[in-house]
Every structure is written in structure tokens, then in C-alpha cells.
Amino acid sequence: MPPLSLHDVSDDEIAELAASGELDLSNPVRRQFLKEMNSRDVQAAPGAGKTTLLGLKLRLLGRRWTPDMGAIAIVTHTNVARQEIENQLSGRPDAQRLLRYPHFIGTLTAFAHQFLALPTVRGLGFQVQSIDTEIFTSAAAAALRLSPNARGWVANQSGLPTSTSFVDRLQAGALKIAGSLTLDVENPRQLALVPGLANRSSPTFVALQEVKDSLNARGLFSYEDMMAIANSTLNGIPDLRQALAARFALIVLDEAQDTSEAAFNMLHSIRDAGAVLQCIGDVNQAILADGASPAWKPAADALDLNETKRFGPSLARVASKLSVHRPQDIVSTKQPDSLLYAILFAEGAEQAVASDYAKLLVSNLGGEGSFWAVGHRRNSSESAKKTQLVLGSYFPNLKSQGPQVDALLLHASIVQFGIGASELEQVENALRETITYCCKLGADGETLRQGRLLKTCDRHFPEIGRGLRDWISDQLEKPPTTEALWAEAKASLLARLASFAPDLSLVETCGNLKFAGDSSTFEQTATDGAYEIIDVDGTKVRINVGTIASIKGQTHDATLLLQTSYFNIRPFGKFAEALNAKTTRKWGPKEASLLANFYVATTRPRRLLAVAAQADQIGEKDRNLLKLSGWTILEITK
Secondary structure, eight states: OOOOOOTOOOHHHHHHTTTTSSSOOSSSSHHHHHHSSEEEEEOTTTSOOHHHHHHHHHHHHHHHOOTSOOOOEEEEESHHHHHHHHHHHOOTTTTTGGGGGTTTTEEEEHIIIIIIIIIHHTTTTOOSEOOHHHHHHHHHHHHHHHHHTTHHHHHHHSSSOSSSOOHHHHHHHHHHHHOOOBBBOOOTTTOOOOOOOOTSSSSSHHHHHHHHHHHHHHTOOOOOHHHHHHHHHHOOOHHHHHHHHHEEEEEEEEEGGGOOOOHHHHHHHHHHHTOEEEEEEEEGGSSSSOOOOSSOOOTTOOOOEOOOOOHHHHHHHHHTTTTOOOOOOOOOSSSSEEEEEEEEOOOOOGGGGHHHHHHHHHHHTTTTEEEEEEOOOOOEEEESSSSOOOOHOOOTBBBBBBOOTSSOOOHHHHHHTTTTTOOOHHHHHHHHHHHHHHHHHGGOOOOOOGGHHHHHHHHHHHHHHHHHHHHHHHHHHHHOOOOOOOOHHHHHHHHHHHHTTTGGGGOOOTTOOOOOOOGGGGOSSSGGOOOEEEETTTEEEEEEEEGGGGTTTEHHHHHHEEEETTTOOOOHHHHHHHHHHHHHOOOHHHHHHHHHHHHHHHHHHHEEEEEEEEGGGGGGHHHHHHTTTEEEEEEOOO
């Protein structure tokens, strides 16, 4: 088999690609990656153009590939990323062949599922209904609450005070333990050791094993199960490693910083059998777990793609100071330069921040563009003496684009709703509205808003409750996977309610009950599409509001980073300390996690970055140093 090679790529060929204007290829690191055909890591700064660069490399490979060469696998973390790569190749005669068999362009989970986990699970005698962590966790939590030999221990794992009711402790403990019910990579027929239970012969562990067996017998598996099965299969069948390495001569992993340890074990196993593995990402954007080290650790010889085209030199210097997982000197020649503002507010004056930010947007950018305000999810400190700030503290008039269930599979939503999971208020509220409207309950409809819907129906509207439970059961048995099937499911719900609403024929839709397809096809967006519109002298400025995690991968015109609760750390004290440090320093786990979140937020905007912090968070010395670094400081008093 002839090797897949790029050794013959000439400067003229690279110049031809550069002439398209898609990306500046004068950078030597970009040129090196285009020709690189050994296993290599690429540490790419935000805005370095890595997706475009990967697309250009695939065009070079497509020109040279013949059927007797090994295939190429491009592995991503989301279908959105997959589609971006496919768009790079679509319509390109020199690369379009890579979109077809025997090549693979898809998500990491799809790769493990298609080539390893699904064949193995079926070989073990299981019928697969779903491989999805959300679905599995919901079903597992329900099963744990019903397990007579495990429920006492499960309740004790909740972490809640013993004064809390047993039911609440059981619910919290079940959700916590459900995520630990993963198959053992050494033996995929048994449960891996669960934290707090090292003895497999204990009655509690035996009960947990029974729960796991019952879920697997129903065909329910988590993504973690899938990776355990994949690694077990690779470890147990050396010929399979060789076969996959022979099939895929080159495997490229995109967004490597989001990859789990188990997934790396799988890819490294194939690499060690002879495949070339190239990992591309930005390890400094790894913010998946507080205090955890990223699973991807770029090798010492990793290509340093440190030139950004997204933002100007001033913001590049800020990002460099916040690159805590792997120091990187990010450079930029983009003009005009990025604008930096620090909005310092007195305690209790946080609601004035949004207005000042809107004024900056109008004066600098004209008031139209992609404008965001972001902060952390609430990680509260029980010992905090002051009221802790959250996103709503700054935006008391948040609006929503309406109820959505985009973040979950419809199947997962129904499973979780069916067991009374309180976090699925959107699903529950949509069903409440549908029942109230279709059944013309009038004032009695208010009863539906008292407590959980199913329990309320059981008590006050038992026939509706039975109909709703039957409908949920039907969806669990055969979950709708397309818009057409979802339309049938909605019609079925309306039919079940027909006896309570004689004029139901007038109703054509269930309103806010939205169909949600494969969750991996949705780009993670800000919390519930929240936004606020602020009037600045007649100019309406829309500011989108979300968490830092929700904006990963996005590019904005302007971003406002808000001081929000982050355990017991004074967040912007650490921010100023990092920006003003003269040398690289070692941060503690939570500090590193905090600064990594700041890194993600501060590298989103093209033109303007603003941070908002309580005035007592940044001392006079740090303020002066920030001013010398190009920051404009605005003060808000009560």
C-alpha cells in the first residue's frame, strides 16, 4: 500500500491556495502543518484559522489520494464542527472525494459507536436502544430511587444535610450516583467501581450492578459506557487495532482540548498500531471541570500556531497572560486594535453596568452587531457574607426567545419529565399550556401550576394524568426521531386529550412543545436565548446574555465579562494579578479554572472587550498598571 504523503507539496501549490484569500499562508507554522504527515499536536490560538487551515490540508490530500491508500478520518466533537469541515470540502473537485467512503468525517462519539462500541455491544447480546448519557442518567436515577437495597446508601451520597427530607436526599443522590454507573473497561459486562464502594461483593454494590444490568438489558447505555466498551475491545483484540490503523492512515482530532481521557486512550491505541494521529486545539480553552487538568497535554514538539486574526494586539496580550494551561505568546497585527474597558462599580450599583456597556457599544461600534455579556454559572460559597452576584443581578429585565428544548434529545426530555426531573421546566410548562388550552380548563387550569404536573393531574385530573402517562410511555417505547414522527406524537397527545375538549378539532398544534433532534447537532448557546434591549438616546442596543461555557467557539463584536460568583475566589483580583504578572506563575487548580474561563470569554470579541467588577476587587496599583496596558477605566458609584 503506497503511503499517504504530502512531501511533494511545492511552494507554488501553497501560493495557489493562499491566492484564494481564505488564509494567510506566509506564517511558517501554517505552512509546516500543511505538509506535516507525522503524528503531531497543534496548539492553535483563538482566531488562528485552524478550521480553514485543516480544510486546505485536506484539499492537498484529496489531490493525492488514491483508493489503494489508507483512508482519512476527521474526528470532531460536534456536528456543527463536522459541518464546517464538510463545507470547506464541498464543491472542491480536489477534496470532495474525502466526503465519501472509505473516509470518515464525524463526531468522536460517532467514530467510537460505528467502528467499536455498537458491534461489540451487539456481540455481547444486547439490543441497543440508545447510547446517550442524558437518557441513561435519567433512567438510572429513576431505577436507583426504586432499588430497595441501594436507595438508603444512595440518599446518603447526596451531600445534603441529614435534616433534609429523605425524598430530597434520595433524588439528589440518585442523580449523582447515576453518572457513576459506567461499565468497566477491563470487563464490559460488569459495573466499574463506584466511588465510595470498593467491595464488589457488598449488598449495595450488588444492587447497583442489578440496576446497571437492567438498564443495559433495556438497551440503554451512556457515552462513557461506549468509550469503556471501545477501549475494552481494542485492548482485547489486537488485530482490531491493526485493522483500524490500516483502514485509517491519518486521523485528525479537532478541538482536542474537549477530549476525555478514555477517548484519548482509544485514539492512542489506534495510533500505536500504526496510524498517524494529529491533534489540533487550544488547551487553554479547556474549562470542562473545575480544578481538573485537561486530558490533552500537547507534546513538547507541538506546533505553536500563535498568530490570531480575530482581535488586535492589545487583546492578544491579555489572552497571552491568561493562557494558564500552556503558556502561549499570542501575536496579532490586526488593525484597528481591540478596545479594552474596565467598568468598576460600587457595591449595589451592578444594575448600572449594562447601561454603561451599551453606551460604549454605541459610541465605539454604532450600536449594531453581535454584543454579549457573560459570566460563570453560580458556584456559590456558603461562607460568603455578601450577596453573591449572578447574571440576573446585572440584567433584571431579561427576555427570552421562548421555550426551547434544543439542548436535549426529545427522548431524553420525556424520560426525565416522566420521572419528575425538576430541571425540565420547559417541557413541563409546554405540556401544562397544551392541556390547559386544549381542555378549556379555565380557572381550574391554575391547579395545574401547583406542584409537578403528573402528580397534580393524578390528584385533580386523574383521567388526564392517565392519558399523559400513556402518551409518555408510548414515546419511551418508540421515540420520534424526525419532525414528521414528532408531528404524529403531538397528534397522538391531542387525541388522548380529545374526550376532555369537544372542540379539539380546532387545535392544530401543541404550541410550545418543540421537537429536538440529535443534541449533538445543536451549537451550545446562551441560557435560554436570554437578552436585554437597552435604549441609548434612541438607539436600541441588543445585548445577549449567557454563561461563559455557552459561548465557547463563538465570535462576537463585543463581549462584557461580568463578575459573578465563583466559589470563594475574588475573581477580578485574580484577573488583575494575572494580567500584571511579570513572569509565568503556577496557579492552584481553582485559580487555573477561573482564569481559563476568563481566557475563553476574553478571546471571543473582535473589537471590544469590557470587564465589570466591584471596585474593591481591583486595587489602586493594579488599576494604574491596567491603564498603562491600554485599559480605559470607568467608575460607577451609587
